[in-house]
Amino acid sequence: MSLRGNCLIFVFFVINICAFVNCDEGTSLDSGDQVRPDSPGLPRVPSSLLVDSFVPLSLMSSFPEDLEISNHCLELLSIFSQRYSDYVKCLVPAARPVRVCTKCYSGYGSLLNAYMNISSDQMGPSNESCRDSLMRSDRLMLVYVLFSNMQDLWEKSNCDFCITEKFQGVNNETTHFMKNLNQTLSCFEKYQQGNHTELCKNCKSSYKGLNELYSSMEKTLCIDVEDAMNMTRILWSKNFNCSMPRGETVAVIAVSSFMLFLPIIFYLSSFLHSEQKKRKLIHPKRMKSYSSLMNIQDKRS
Amino acid sequence: MSNITKKVSWSSRGDELGPVGEGTPLLNGSEQPRHSRQFSEGGSLFQIDRLSTVDLEEEISAEEESARGQPKEIPHNSKLLSLKYESLDYDNSENQLFLEEERRMSFTGFRCLEISRWLICGLIGVLTGLIACFIDIVVEKVARYKYEAIKQNIERFTEVGGLSISLILWAVLNFSFVMVGSILVAFFEPVAAGSGIPQIKCYLNGVKIPRVVRLKTLVIKVCGVICSVIGGLAVGKEGPMIHSGAVVAAGVSQGRSTTLKKDLMIFEYFRRDTEKRDFVSAGAAAGVSAAFGAPVGGVLFSLEEGASFWNQMLTWRIFFASMISTFTLNFFLSISHNNTGDLSNPGLINFGRFESGVLGALFNFLNYWLTIFRIRYVHRPCLQVMEAMLVAAVTASVSFTMIYFSNDCQPLDSEHAEEYPLQLFCADGEYNSMATTFFNTPEKSVRSLFHNQPGTYNPLTLGLFTITYFFLACWTYGLAVSAGVFIPSLLIGAAWGRLCGIWLIWADPGKYALIGAAAQLGGIVRMTLSLTVILVEATGNVTYGLPIMLVLLTAKIVGDYFQEGLYDIHIKLQSVPFLHWEAPATSHWLTTREVMSSPVTCLNRIEKVGTIVDVLSNTSTNHNGFPVVVQPSKLCGLILRSQLIVLLKHKVFVELAGSRLTRRKLQLKDFRDAYPRFPPIQSIHVSQDERECLMDLTEFMNPTPYTVTQETSLPRVFKLFRALGLRHLVVIDDANRVVGLVTRKDLARYHLGKHGLEELHLAQT
Secondary structure (H helix, E strand, O other): OHHHHHHHHHHHHHHHHHHHHHHHHHHHHHOHHHHOOOHHHOOOHHHHHHHHOOOOHHHOOOOOHHHOOOHHHHHHHHHHHHHHHHHHHHHHHHHOOOOHHHHHHHHHHHHHHHHHHHHOOOOOOOOOOHHHHHHOOOOOOHHHHHHHHHHHHHHHOOHHHOEOHHHOOEOHHHHHHHHHHHHHHHHHHHHOOOOHHHHHHHOHHHHHHHHHHHHHOOOOOOHHHHHHHHHHHHHHHHHOOOOOOOOOHHHHHHHHHHHHHHHHHHHHHHHHHOOOOEEEEEOOOEOOOHHHHHHHHHHHO | OHHHHHHHHHHHHHHHOOOOOOOOOOOOOOOOOOOOOOOOOOOEHHHHHHOOOOOOOOOOOHHHHHHOOOOOEEEOOOOEEEOOOEEOOOOOOOOHHHHHHHHHOOHHHHHHHHHHHHHHHHHHHHHHHHHHHHHHHHHHHHHHHHHHHHHHHHHHHHHHOOHHHHHHHHHHHHHHHHHHHHHHHHHHOHHHOEOOHHHHHHHHHOEEOOOOOOHHHHHHHHHHHHHHHHOOOOOEOHHHHHHHHHHHHHHHHHOEEOOOOEEOOOOHHHOOHHHHHHHHHHHHHHHHHHHHOOHHHHHHHHHHHHOOOOOHHHHHHHHHHHHHHHHHHHHHHHHHOOOOOOOOOOOOOOOOHHHHHHHHHHHHHHHHHHHHHHHHHOOOHHHHHHHHHHHHHHHHHHHHHHHHHOOOEEEOOOOOOOOOOOOOOOOOOEEEHHHHHHOOOHHHHHHHHHHOOOOOOOHHHHHHHHHHHHHHHHHHOOOOOEOEOHHHHHHHHHHHHHHHHHHOOOOOHHHHHHHHHHHHHHHHHOOOHHHHHHHHHHHOOHHHHHHHHHHHHHHHHHHHHHOOOHHHHHHHHOOOOOOOOOOOOOOOOOEHHHHOEOOOOOEEOEEEHHHHHHHHHOOOOOOOEEEEEEOOOEEEEEEEHHHHHHHHHOOOOHHHHHHOOOOOOOOHHHHHHHOOOOOOHHHOOOOHHHHOOEEEOOOOOEOOOOEEEOOOEHHHHHHHHHHHOOOEEEEEOOOOEEEEEEEHHHHHOEEEEOOEEEEOEEEEO
């Protein structure tokens, strides 16, 4: 039932939307006269402002006013644009070392908010939905594409795992991790000069603590934590060369060569001591030669 | 005339019982006609008339006797035929009982039979799938425990030192698992050793391998395979699956288990070799399809390797069984864990096919000598167990050493999560890439070689891995553990295929891994048709078909130039009288006269019980089929040992028939109830009085056995034998008198060697 039911509902929904859009266009064209009295009274500043900054005026062509977008929607659009650029401005510097989640979560939150306002179903003052006029009027669907890019980025970086709900702030786990990370890094800084063995010895406890904390955290982590840990690990094992030394080569070689030696003894001893398995040959009964055949025939006759 | 002969024979019996060999006179000029009944046969014509019951082993033809005077003993080699192996009765005995039963059976009866055949095939599929599923899940679960434990241990000791302890832990774990598996195999059921494919091949060819399709074998096989895979040996669980499928088929189709002494009283009609064989080939197909997820490949495997006898209806049924088996496996596995590791990659042709054939041949060559050594020297069960344990320990320590000294570190990747990443001396956040190949069950390693992105392995790692694994796998195959060779050879091939792929930068090394795997496997087992289809099905990509086919073709041609396929080698080393597709090429000049055994032990149509008992209990000539003759020596039928034993057991004597008229007549059912384990003649008691009774064989013998004349050439006889699945072929002269008998061993002893046609020796093993 459920699947078919869903399908039906979906089909219904699609039909509805089509009908809705068609009828919308129809009304706006047919009953343009009724809407017009409202529109001239409103200032048209935002639209010209937005367009002016990108396109020379001479290329601008104007539509009949009833096709233009309402001020309410333009306002929403400009808010979206503002927040979008803010967010991107925050993101780019946070690319390396990666801090896209911890630094820009609020930007994403407000962007999401602005987008929600555009895409929501609720009607504006002039009883129209900005979702259709801003997002669905052309095949480019710029607003939608721009936002979904950012959304992808957000999801790919798993930021939800280190931000509290409703984008209030960084969650406790991440803060705790970052605090430990800072400790470790400051320790690294302290001993960075001179011999690294000193560093390896002194920072080992804090590094190990960080490592353990990291592995005790959840399986999916936001990119900030992951990247910070990776960098620390690279610092630790590559730059400072604090990995485990290969210390017991002799013991390992001894044990394994002992193991390898056992089969040789085994095969030698079984070769020398075990008696070889012999097969007794059996001679089948045959008519061996032609002479014997002749013999038979002689006898037979 | 014949009476005189009989007397002579009986009187001479006592004299001849002593050791033979010292100066038996050449009896060429003997006056006795050779068409008399012979209770035992002399070694050659010179001894024909001795009519004695002396041990055959002691008997030597006159020439050799004079030369040596001692029974000849030679060390085991591949040019022997063992007396141990009997033939199966694929030819239906159309005796009067059979005809009677057929008359009584109604039309619906036949319909029911057909339906129950389908039913059995379905059951075979389901059960095989379930067994595969069971093995898979158990191996996965237990292997996880094992590897997790070792991993933790290694992690602990990497820091504080003492990695040699981890090495010992790993070795001991492997050691103990393999010990359990090996003890099971060596002491309880030696026939469960190895992959079982050679045995099934022999069975379908018509050779009765003792105990090969018993329930006990199945249980030991399944446990053994689980133990040896978990024990970290270089083995796979695919080959044993085929054997398991075959055992399931043989068990289900009989509707009873002699091991458990349970008889469900169903499917009684199928209790004979012909029907059982068909089901066993279906079972083998189901096994393949469960092992590789390749139903069509399974059917073709049965066709190529197994079923020597084939028809369309059977193919269709086998296909059904395979499909059911794959489906069952997939169904239950998807319940157990919700991901199916499918091997899907688009295709490409590679070079390096030549090497594959050579590598395969080298593998087979090494394994050949190792097996000979094993048969000659390591034949006691406890020695076999020890050997298996040693191999396990060495495998562990070699793997560990390789991992220990490997410098190949790769970053951890969340997408291709390695199951047991070992860090060891790598930088934090990286894992040892050697460990992904060694520190895993072989199937998982193959999968990672096929699928991991380019750059996962560096060439040195792969090269070392290939070499090590090659020798390990070669060493492992033929141990007294149940284990297959499919996965190890796939693994070797995949490793060097990937190596080629890395050098050829522009291609995805995963594809080369697949091609390499195909080439290596083809080089070792020398299957062509079924292997191509299996691999195509396993990868789920038909476009791969041509490259794989070319590679397999080349591998086979190159490999055959050096050495036979691994399974054939093992069949040969077991001294099995195996009939290949064709008679040896240059054998047309051989006539039946030279091939056949002669003289023949014949029985009269109305025979004295005492005589029959004596013939049957003669241990030296363990004959199974006896031509039935009417005087003078005219062939009128053929009767089998098993039938005679049932007759003796039920005391179907002419004298008794008169006295007990009320007694129920012997039916075909009585023969079926005794199948397949007919009691030995020693267990049947025949009193002195009964010995004097007579038995009428007319009703029970096969009245129309296949016959040939003495002049028929070997290839002709061979073709007849092979195509009809015969067990005995009576050779007659122009007067329809029995001259000789051709059996499987007479035909199988000819083979084409390096110096033309060679003859294998019969030997007791």
